[in-house]
Structures are given as C-alpha cells and as structure tokens.
Amino acid sequence: MNSSVPSSVQSNVEPSAAQRAELGGGPAAGEAAGSPPRPSKPAPAPARGSGAKGSRRTEDVLNRFHEEAQLGEAYDARMLLRLWPFVRPQGKHLALSLALLIVTALLALMRPLIMRDALDAFGAPGGAELLTRYGFLLTGVMLLEQSLAFPQLYLMQLAGARAMADLRERVFAFLHTRRLGFFDRTPVGRLVTRVTNDVDAVGEMFASGALNAFGDLIRLAVIVAIMVSLDWRMSLLAFAAVPPVALGVNWTRRRIRDAFREVRAKTARMNAYLNEQVSGMAVVQAYAREERSAEEFDEINAAYRSANNRSIVLDATLDAAIEMVSSVCIAAVLWYAGVKSMSDQISFGTLFAFVAYIDMFFVPIRDLSARYTLLQSAMSGAERIFELLDNRDEDATAAPADASCTGAATAADEGVAFELDDVGFGYKPGVNVLRHVSIAAKSGEKIALVGATGAGKSTVASLLLRLYDVEEGKVRVFGRDVRAYPRDELRRNFAVVPQDVFLFPGTVLTNIAAGDPTPDRAKVVSALSRIGALDLFERREHGLDGVVLERGSNFSAGERQLIAFARALYRDPPILILDEATANVDSDTEARLQRALEGAMAGRTALIIAHRLSTIRAVDRIVVFHKGCVVEQGTHEHLLAADGVYSKLYRLQFARQAAAAPA
Structure with a gap:
C-alpha cells in the first residue's frame, strides 16, 4: 500500500460534520461530495451601509428559496x-x-x-x-x-x-x-x-x-x-x-x-x-x-x-x-x-x-x-x-425497471448478509461519491467502514436501506437485489443507530418501540436491560412512560443515544448499522455500551461507520475508503502492519488525542 497519507485523510481527526454544524461551521471540502446537498456555512452579518452587497446577498437568498417554475395554463x-x-x-x-x-x-x-x-x-x-x-x-x-x-x-x-x-x-x-x-x-x-x-x-x-x-x-x-x-x-x-x-x-x-x-x-x-x-x-x-x-x-x-x-x-x-x-x-x-x-x-x-x-x-x-x-x-x-x-422521479415504492433486479437469492449468495457489487453512485449528476465499490459481508460478520469525512461511508448505509438507488452496479441483501424487495420487507432486515438520534414526541416506551403500533413493555425492558440502562430511565419521572418532547429536547445526548440502542435491540434485526453510535456518550456510558453491544451483535451482521478508530479494533474486518473508493481491507493488526492509509490515520488520530490530553 502507498505509505503516504492523502491530505483529505487528515480531516478524519477534525470534528465530525454534526459537531461542526453544532458549532456553526460548514462541511469540509470532502463532505460536499460524500453527503447530500446541505446549506453552506453562514457568513458573518454585514456591516451597516453595505447596501449593494446586502442586496445581492438577499437576492441570492430569494433565488435559493424560489418556488417551482411558474405553472402553465390550468383548467x-x-x-x-x-x-x-x-x-x-x-x-x-x-x-x-x-x-x-x-x-x-x-x-x-x-x-x-x-x-x-x-x-x-x-x-x-x-x-x-x-x-x-x-x-x-x-x-x-x-x-x-x-x-x-x-x-x-x-x-x-x-x-x-x-x-x-x-x-x-x-x-x-x-x-x-x-x-x-x-x-x-x-x-x-x-x-x-x-x-x-x-x-x-x-x-x-x-x-x-x-x-x-x-x-x-x-x-x-x-x-x-x-x-x-x-x-x-x-x-x-x-x-x-x-x-x-x-x-x-x-x-x-x-x-x-x-x-x-x-x-x-x-x-x-x-x-x-x-x-x-x-x-x-x-x-x-x-x-x-x-x-x-x-x-x-x-x-x-x-x-x-x-x-x-x-x-x-x-x-x-x-x-x-x-x-x-x-x-x-x-x-x-x-x-x-x-x-x-x-x-x-x-x-x-x-x-x-x-x-x-x-x-x-x-x-x-x-x-x-x-x-x-x-x-x-x-x-x-x-x-x-x-x-x-404527480412526481414519480423519487418513488421509493416503484418497481425496478431492470428485470435483472428481481428474483430470489442464488445458491452462490447463501451466507452473504449484504453485498455491494461494483457500485457507483452520486448525489448530484456528474459528481461521484462511490466508485467501483465492492464489499461483501458474511452473516454474523462485523465490518467497520473507515475514511475521511465525505469518503462515502454513510452513503453505503443509505444504499443498503435503499434510501437512494445506485447508478452503477448492484446492492444485495441476503442475495436479493434491494430493488426487488418491498420497501417494508427490506428495512425489517436492519436497525440503524445514528450518530444524531431523532426522538419523536411521545414517551420513552413509544420511542424505543418506534414503528410498533402496540409497544411490548417487556421487550422494551429487556432491551434497556441488555445495554445496562434500565435503571437510568426508571429513575426518571414516570419511568418508561416519561414524556419525550420534540426532538427529545428534555434528554441529554447520551440518553438519546441509549434510547437509540434500545430501539435497535427492540427491533431485533439480522443486520445492525452503527453510525459512530457511541460518539455522544461519556466514557463510562461508552464502556457500558461497548460491553452490551458485544452481546447484542452476537449472531448478527454489523456494519459500523467509524470516526474514532479506538472503537473498531475488535471487528472482523475494516474497510478503508478514500475519495469514494475502497483502498484497503483487513483486520486492525493487518492494516497497521501494512503501513498504509489506515496505519497513518490511526497514528495521526492517537497523536492528536495524546496532545490534547491534560499533562
């Protein structure tokens, strides 16, 4: 492997996109290609008297929020x-x-x-x-x-x-x-x-x-x-x-x-x-x-x-x-x-x-x-x-136009939980986020995706869930093209624990049992017990029936993350997707979650989108992304010994952490 570290890899040790957004910063240069379009970083307020510039900026805002093109003759x-x-x-x-x-x-x-x-x-x-x-x-x-x-x-x-x-x-x-x-x-x-x-x-x-x-x-x-x-x-x-x-x-x-x-x-x-x-x-x-x-x-x-x-x-x-x-x-x-x-x-x-x-x-x-x-x-x-x-361009329920997308799994696919086969994809025409990506995960295998911000890691999860359709290649889940699945059937195979957890207004019980019209209290208790968080939520006012405000504003980031973990375990899917799922919890809670996840992932396939490399050393395989391509694959020890992108990234991240640690 190439021993030089691309400059974009160093962005991995910077604050994440969510952290920069929280601080008011915009996305990194690499993120623009690897993420859906999002508003750019706001500029400082204009000084008084800058009328012409302010007018131009305001016109830009009007254009950005311009409504659809004027409709034609209506009857x-x-x-x-x-x-x-x-x-x-x-x-x-x-x-x-x-x-x-x-x-x-x-x-x-x-x-x-x-x-x-x-x-x-x-x-x-x-x-x-x-x-x-x-x-x-x-x-x-x-x-x-x-x-x-x-x-x-x-x-x-x-x-x-x-x-x-x-x-x-x-x-x-x-x-x-x-x-x-x-x-x-x-x-x-x-x-x-x-x-x-x-x-x-x-x-x-x-x-x-x-x-x-x-x-x-x-x-x-x-x-x-x-x-x-x-x-x-x-x-x-x-x-x-x-x-x-x-x-x-x-x-x-x-x-x-x-x-x-x-x-x-x-x-x-x-x-x-x-x-x-x-x-x-x-x-x-x-x-x-x-x-x-x-x-x-x-x-x-x-x-x-x-x-x-x-x-x-x-x-x-x-x-x-x-x-x-x-x-x-x-x-x-x-x-x-x-x-x-x-x-x-x-x-x-x-x-x-x-x-x-x-x-x-x-x-x-x-x-x-x-x-x-x-x-x-x-x-x-x-x-x-x-x-x-009348818009049918983004219909998630539409049947695949390609007949080859349909059909059951073949014998060669047995034992493969999910697979990306020579996949190419871009959020915008002409801007590729993934290029010729091929990854196959066996049932029960734990795979971590590593790379700079915008390298395409989260995009892989979006394609598995068919939140977007690939432009080239195929994505299969249990040997079947994701476009051949009914949407609900496909997503029952997954549970996602995102970095930025979204909670709905309701109760702790209904949020953990999200999607279940008749929440099973016993299953909720079991899920919380498995991650060691049952006592934490039972101590809150009204326990599992405690009120959750809009976006979970009355819960800490760590508590929201724990609810997301319990939500995934409640669903009990064959495949877990963890998007830096322990990034928003303290060290004690993280240690407890790591122990709980080892048991929770037993017998399941897990896809871990990692930003902190300390959390993925024990996975079965690490896949390293760079500019939308898979550049390395292997275990933690193998990649360190190869002295490639992963090795340099690992040492750089830990050097930053050591420098930031108090004397």
Missing part, C-alpha cells in the same frame, strides 16, 4: 375532476346541504313579494288585518330560513373538512414514499405549504364556495324569472348591466389566477426560509447573524406582501365595480319609473319589490365574483398539490 374542470375522489365520499352530506341551500334561497326570495303585498295593503279594505297576516308570514319565513341555514352550513363545512382531511392524509402519505434525494432537493417549508396552506385553500372552496356558487346560480335564475314577471321593460333595463359585469369578470379572471399563483409561491418561499432559520437558530446566534437574517426576511416578506396586495386590489376592484353597476341600475330603474310616469301602471309595492330584486340580483353576482376569487385561490393550491403528487 379548472380538470382540477375539479381530480379533486372529485376526495369529495365523493361526502356525497350524502353535500346533497342534503344543497337541498337545504335551495330551500333557504327560495325562502329569502319570498320576502320582497310578501313586502309588496303588505305595502299594497295600505289603504285597501281590511288593510290592517292583511298587514298583520303578512307580518306573521314574513316573520315565519325568516325564522324558517334562519333555522335551516345552520344545518345547511354545518353539513357543508363538515363535508369540506372531511374531504380536505383525506387530501391532506394523501399528501402526507405520498411524502413517505419519496426517497431521500427528493427531500435533499425540496425545501421543507415548501412541503409544509403543500400540506397546510394549499390544502386549506382548496378546503375553503369546498367549505364555503362550491355549493354556495351553485345556490347563487339558482337564486339568480329565480330572480330573473320574478323580475320579468313583475315588469319586463324594467327587467331589460336592469339586465343591460350584465354584459359589462361579464367583461369585468373575464378581464380579472387570468389576472386573479396569476396573482394567487404568486401568493402560493411566496408563501412556500417564506415557510422554507422560516424553517431554515428556526432549525439553525444556534448558528444564527453564534455568528451574530440576526441582523442579516432580519434583512433577508424583510425582503422575502415584502415579496409576499406585494403579491398578496395585488390579489387584494384585483378582488376589491371587481367587487367595487359590481357594487357601482348595481347602484346605477337601481337609479336607472327609479328614473325610468318616475320620468316615464309609470306609477299608474305599477303599484308602489311592485316598484319596491322590483328595486329589492335588483339589489338581490347583484348579490349573487357579487358573491359569484367573490367565489370566483376563492376558486382561483383553490385552483392555484390544487395545481401545486397535484404537481407534487
């Missing part, structure tokens, strides 16, 4: 058809709500006719008795109308909420089918916007728009019929306002759709930026980056405000125009009735009813314009949702 009918499967199960509620809506609309339209008869009763024989009768009739109609309005609105809102709950669950379930490459490229805030804001926009349409729009059309048709029956000449005068209103709605149609598309995009951009800033708050404060972050957020917020203002102006303009046309129509009818001396042809009550119907005629038109605005917002949200759901 509302197509979007509605795609939403129909989510609405169809609520058909009974919607049908009953629609029936009640029609009844309430007809009851509301009876009021001007009752008022007409009541006004005409003045001065007529028996007028007092008629007024009393019409008064009771009007009161009864209004009470019945309002009593039916509640169940109508409730049923409509209930149906919309249930339909959108189903849509939200569909989007959430879809995200679980994506491979990690999808999440590497997609800002978290954008995905949050899809599940929340965009679904809410669609739900608002179904909750208060779609059925009411249908009711508005029915109301409009009935009003037209009543107005024509009252006086066809005044009706023509009122209907003359319809063409300019239609032109106005058509003029604003595309502009409102574009405005709401922009609002959706700016909302996603803002959510993505907020997610990054909150997640990286420790780095923001450590680098005194608050002022720069505030400036960047001001720009993003201003872009959102500008887009929102445009939609508000268009909506308000359309509403004001319809209101103005309505007022002009009423004035024209009154002028026509007065100047043309029609008072001898129609009664005062009829004129009153006609004016009331003119006002009511423009109410559904105004409502339809408002609901059209709501529809455009909903369709913009639906476009984004279905654009996401």
Whole structure:
C-alpha cells in the first residue's frame, strides 16, 4: 500500500460534520461530495451601509428559496375532476346541504313579494288585518330560513373538512414514499405549504364556495324569472348591466389566477426560509447573524406582501365595480319609473319589490365574483398539490425497471448478509461519491467502514436501506437485489443507530418501540436491560412512560443515544448499522455500551461507520475508503502492519488525542 497519507485523510481527526454544524461551521471540502446537498456555512452579518452587497446577498437568498417554475395554463374542470375522489365520499352530506341551500334561497326570495303585498295593503279594505297576516308570514319565513341555514352550513363545512382531511392524509402519505434525494432537493417549508396552506385553500372552496356558487346560480335564475314577471321593460333595463359585469369578470379572471399563483409561491418561499432559520437558530446566534437574517426576511416578506396586495386590489376592484353597476341600475330603474310616469301602471309595492330584486340580483353576482376569487385561490393550491403528487422521479415504492433486479437469492449468495457489487453512485449528476465499490459481508460478520469525512461511508448505509438507488452496479441483501424487495420487507432486515438520534414526541416506551403500533413493555425492558440502562430511565419521572418532547429536547445526548440502542435491540434485526453510535456518550456510558453491544451483535451482521478508530479494533474486518473508493481491507493488526492509509490515520488520530490530553 502507498505509505503516504492523502491530505483529505487528515480531516478524519477534525470534528465530525454534526459537531461542526453544532458549532456553526460548514462541511469540509470532502463532505460536499460524500453527503447530500446541505446549506453552506453562514457568513458573518454585514456591516451597516453595505447596501449593494446586502442586496445581492438577499437576492441570492430569494433565488435559493424560489418556488417551482411558474405553472402553465390550468383548467379548472380538470382540477375539479381530480379533486372529485376526495369529495365523493361526502356525497350524502353535500346533497342534503344543497337541498337545504335551495330551500333557504327560495325562502329569502319570498320576502320582497310578501313586502309588496303588505305595502299594497295600505289603504285597501281590511288593510290592517292583511298587514298583520303578512307580518306573521314574513316573520315565519325568516325564522324558517334562519333555522335551516345552520344545518345547511354545518353539513357543508363538515363535508369540506372531511374531504380536505383525506387530501391532506394523501399528501402526507405520498411524502413517505419519496426517497431521500427528493427531500435533499425540496425545501421543507415548501412541503409544509403543500400540506397546510394549499390544502386549506382548496378546503375553503369546498367549505364555503362550491355549493354556495351553485345556490347563487339558482337564486339568480329565480330572480330573473320574478323580475320579468313583475315588469319586463324594467327587467331589460336592469339586465343591460350584465354584459359589462361579464367583461369585468373575464378581464380579472387570468389576472386573479396569476396573482394567487404568486401568493402560493411566496408563501412556500417564506415557510422554507422560516424553517431554515428556526432549525439553525444556534448558528444564527453564534455568528451574530440576526441582523442579516432580519434583512433577508424583510425582503422575502415584502415579496409576499406585494403579491398578496395585488390579489387584494384585483378582488376589491371587481367587487367595487359590481357594487357601482348595481347602484346605477337601481337609479336607472327609479328614473325610468318616475320620468316615464309609470306609477299608474305599477303599484308602489311592485316598484319596491322590483328595486329589492335588483339589489338581490347583484348579490349573487357579487358573491359569484367573490367565489370566483376563492376558486382561483383553490385552483392555484390544487395545481401545486397535484404537481407534487404527480412526481414519480423519487418513488421509493416503484418497481425496478431492470428485470435483472428481481428474483430470489442464488445458491452462490447463501451466507452473504449484504453485498455491494461494483457500485457507483452520486448525489448530484456528474459528481461521484462511490466508485467501483465492492464489499461483501458474511452473516454474523462485523465490518467497520473507515475514511475521511465525505469518503462515502454513510452513503453505503443509505444504499443498503435503499434510501437512494445506485447508478452503477448492484446492492444485495441476503442475495436479493434491494430493488426487488418491498420497501417494508427490506428495512425489517436492519436497525440503524445514528450518530444524531431523532426522538419523536411521545414517551420513552413509544420511542424505543418506534414503528410498533402496540409497544411490548417487556421487550422494551429487556432491551434497556441488555445495554445496562434500565435503571437510568426508571429513575426518571414516570419511568418508561416519561414524556419525550420534540426532538427529545428534555434528554441529554447520551440518553438519546441509549434510547437509540434500545430501539435497535427492540427491533431485533439480522443486520445492525452503527453510525459512530457511541460518539455522544461519556466514557463510562461508552464502556457500558461497548460491553452490551458485544452481546447484542452476537449472531448478527454489523456494519459500523467509524470516526474514532479506538472503537473498531475488535471487528472482523475494516474497510478503508478514500475519495469514494475502497483502498484497503483487513483486520486492525493487518492494516497497521501494512503501513498504509489506515496505519497513518490511526497514528495521526492517537497523536492528536495524546496532545490534547491534560499533562
């Protein structure tokens, strides 16, 4: 082996990627190639007065969080058809709500006719008795109308909420089918916007728009019929306002759709930026980056405000125009009735009813314009949702396109737990992370992967779990190509103990039994006992039922690591993947874990991704990576004797530790 030590190997003795991130540093040069894309190191806050540079930096931020490319022409009918499967199960509620809506609309339209008869009763024989009768009739109609309005609105809102709950669950379930490459490229805030804001926009349409729009059309048709029956000449005068209103709605149609598309995009951009800033708050404060972050957020917020203002102006303009046309129509009818001396042809009550119907005629038109605005917002949200759901590039459940990927294990594969056969892979096109990597682990064998940060060690684990698909070669687990496995079946073969442990809100019990809908308390106790941590967690308040806050913030790093070990033992898989699993525990806990792991790994295959070489001397085989290639393999003693990359790395790391030790 070459006795020279590549400069990149020396990075192995520096703080790990997770440690640098915690301190506020960026990834090492080598890490960029060996890890999924991640945000770069934040620069110090700009000095006051650096306006041009600050503006350019802010523009870079806006571009980084830019939403997807503007969508093409959208067809509302197509979007509605795609939403129909989510609405169809609520058909009974919607049908009953629609029936009640029609009844309430007809009851509301009876009021001007009752008022007409009541006004005409003045001065007529028996007028007092008629007024009393019409008064009771009007009161009864209004009470019945309002009593039916509640169940109508409730049923409509209930149906919309249930339909959108189903849509939200569909989007959430879809995200679980994506491979990690999808999440590497997609800002978290954008995905949050899809599940929340965009679904809410669609739900608002179904909750208060779609059925009411249908009711508005029915109301409009009935009003037209009543107005024509009252006086066809005044009706023509009122209907003359319809063409300019239609032109106005058509003029604003595309502009409102574009405005709401922009609002959706700016909302996603803002959510993505907020997610990054909150997640990286420790780095923001450590680098005194608050002022720069505030400036960047001001720009993003201003872009959102500008887009929102445009939609508000268009909506308000359309509403004001319809209101103005309505007022002009009423004035024209009154002028026509007065100047043309029609008072001898129609009664005062009829004129009153006609004016009331003119006002009511423009109410559904105004409502339809408002609901059209709501529809455009909903369709913009639906476009984004279905654009996401139509993504099949990173489908982790997709069947392999290559027929050679399928099939059972062959006799030659018996006894091999996992194998990488001439594997090539890169997170980005043209940037290879692994090159012609071949590793085979026998059942029960303990293998450690060693190399500089970014050499490709963690990538091997990701490929075994099929979090990513290889570009060249094959990855097999128990002789079977990982692409031929159903996803759940493949991952039942593994338990992973990561360096950065993620805990879910819940209890200690549910976190250790992660993935088990009915946690087995006895198995949890057994897992904790095997790593010697049962007493530690039983001493905590409420023991195994103790509350775990978001990301396990109420537990120390060592306690989170112990939970991760117990989680792996609870699952009891044939293969363990340990990503420097003892890096975040103190020396006493590490010693206890090392003893426990010797028993836990008995009879299992183990893949250990090592950063501290002192933890892997007893493994069966050490595989040394350098720049994505396997450069050495062997036992600890064999590699030291070879005086190659591993030997130099080992001596360099222990020299650093000796120099750092107190005298």
